[in-house]
Amino acid sequence: MDKKSWKDFCEKQKEKMQAKVAILKTEIADYDQGSDHEYIFIFERATYKVKKINQALTKMDRGDYGRCVSCRQMIPEQRLIILPEVDHCFACAKKT
Numbered sequence: 001m002d003k004k005s006w007k008d009f010c011e012k013q014k015e016k017m018q019a020k021v022a023i024l025k026t027e028i029a030d031y032d033q034g035s036d037h038e039y040i041f042i043f044e045r046a047t048y049k050v051k052k053i054n055q056a057l058t059k060m061d062r063g064d065y066g067r068c069v070s071c072r073q074m075i076p077e078q079r080l081i082i083l084p085e086v087d088h089c090f091a092c093a094k095k096t
């Protein structure tokens, strides 16, 4: 994928996750406080993902997207398609 496609792809992922966060927020509000930990866990994961995708978009603007932060190798596209917010290649992710 070229640079522009990646940006569109990540923007779309971000929108999707933001929509999910919004839904989760209203659903959690319907629950008793702290009664469903799993729900809160999913919500936190989704919020975290939005944050990470934002960071990925910032990296794209800097032209630094898709590079592993540990070994500085390019992360394979197949990995980025599944996890667009990832900042480690598979080998480095396994080490940590």
Ligand SMILES: [Zn+2]
Pocket: 068, 069, 070, 071, 072, 073, 088, 089, 090, 091, 092, 093
């Ligand atoms: Zn690496």
